[in-house]
Amino acid sequence: MVNVAAEAARQLDFTELLREHQGMVFSIAYHFLRDRAVSEEIAQEVFLQLYKTLPSLESPAHVLYWLRRATCNRSIDYVRHRRLLPKVNLDDAPELTAAAAPGDPMLSARLRKLVTSLPPKQRMMVVLRYQEDLDPEEIAHVLNVPVGTVKSQLQRSLAMLRDKIERTIGEMNL
């Protein structure tokens, strides 16, 4: 009887966590892979793993950290094992012919595609920095790399993105 109640409580907690974090988990995978089907599969696997691991997680913050880490690892592993090259052809991205206004959807689309062209670890750092708003220390903790590496890789990624976007649309004061 106690076991049934505990299982029900666990399921309830799991359902709440699933509804609360599904957007985050799916978006990390999606912004990293730009493939909705694969991202959903990875997100499902992450939550199924959470379902099994949940009793050993101690707090909501621990769950959040665990989810980010599991999603990053699975997404990076997917790219490495499948040798997945970005399916995105940069030439397919909408061309920006004039200086884009802040929040311009064409500029956003172009940036998303440029992010996909970054090497996997750098790409994940950019996703965690700008989707999840994590600082370099938190990114270093999630990806298990030195903070200095995160800072230098983020700077390099920004410089590369700025260079590419300005080459495409001219001086934008980015």
Add this chain to the structure above:
Amino acid sequence: MSRLEDELRNALRREEPPQGFASRVLARAEAGPAPRRWFAWPPLRWASALTAVAVIAGGLTYERERRMRAEGERAKEQVLLALHITGSKLQFVKEKIHEMDSRR
């Protein structure tokens, strides 16, 4: 904060997963581990492993004893055959000696 960083935040906003995502995860969570649950119970897993080890060890012991018995039987038959041949030869020699004695 540069404009590029603002644009990146805008471009990488969280997106909602496909419709029905949570239901599919819950269905898999409920259906997934069920078939393996009986085997996942640690005492049963240990009992199964010990039973398998015991069966294999018993089988090996039985096979070793069967081979030793068969080899013993073969050796016994060979000894009996050798004794039989020796007996025949001795009988032959004895008859020859007896024959020579009677000729004298």
